[in-house]
Amino acid sequence: MKCLIMVKATKDSEAGTMPSEEMFREMGKFNEELVNAGIMLAGDGLQPSSKGVRVRFSGNERSVIEGPFSATSELLAGFWIWQVKSLDEAIEWVKHCPNPMLCESDIEIRQIQEADDLGETYTSELRQQDERLRKQIEDKH
Secondary structure (H helix, E strand, C coil): CEEEEEEECCHHHHCCCCCCHHHHHHHHHHHHHHHHCCCEEEEEECCCHHHCEEEEEECCEEEEEECCCCCHHHCEEEEEEEECCCHHHHHHHHHHCCCCCCCCCCEEEEECCCHHHCCCCCCHHHHHHHHHHHHHHHHHC
């Protein structure tokens, strides 16, 4: 199963406070363990929400909302995408992760929906289109 591992933002990350060199080293070591175990598919930190925007959908209308955004606890500071055997395995890896923040922090784990999770409205034609697009993405990178 694929999981999105979300590092929740804190006041420090939203202020743009950079981790210490030691924290970067610890996280680099953890990322190496993930890669060597064949789990990590992707991962990066995110800029503070002050450098982001949201696009709000209301029927056919679209409006752009510039950051920063309130409710820091609902924002993300970084992410990984992991391929694991189970939610329990993902939990064990997260427990092994160094604290990614200077203060108390949270990491959320969410399973990524795959084709078999999408039900009968996700037809074979839509599956083929999805597979074709994934192949194109892979070929371009």
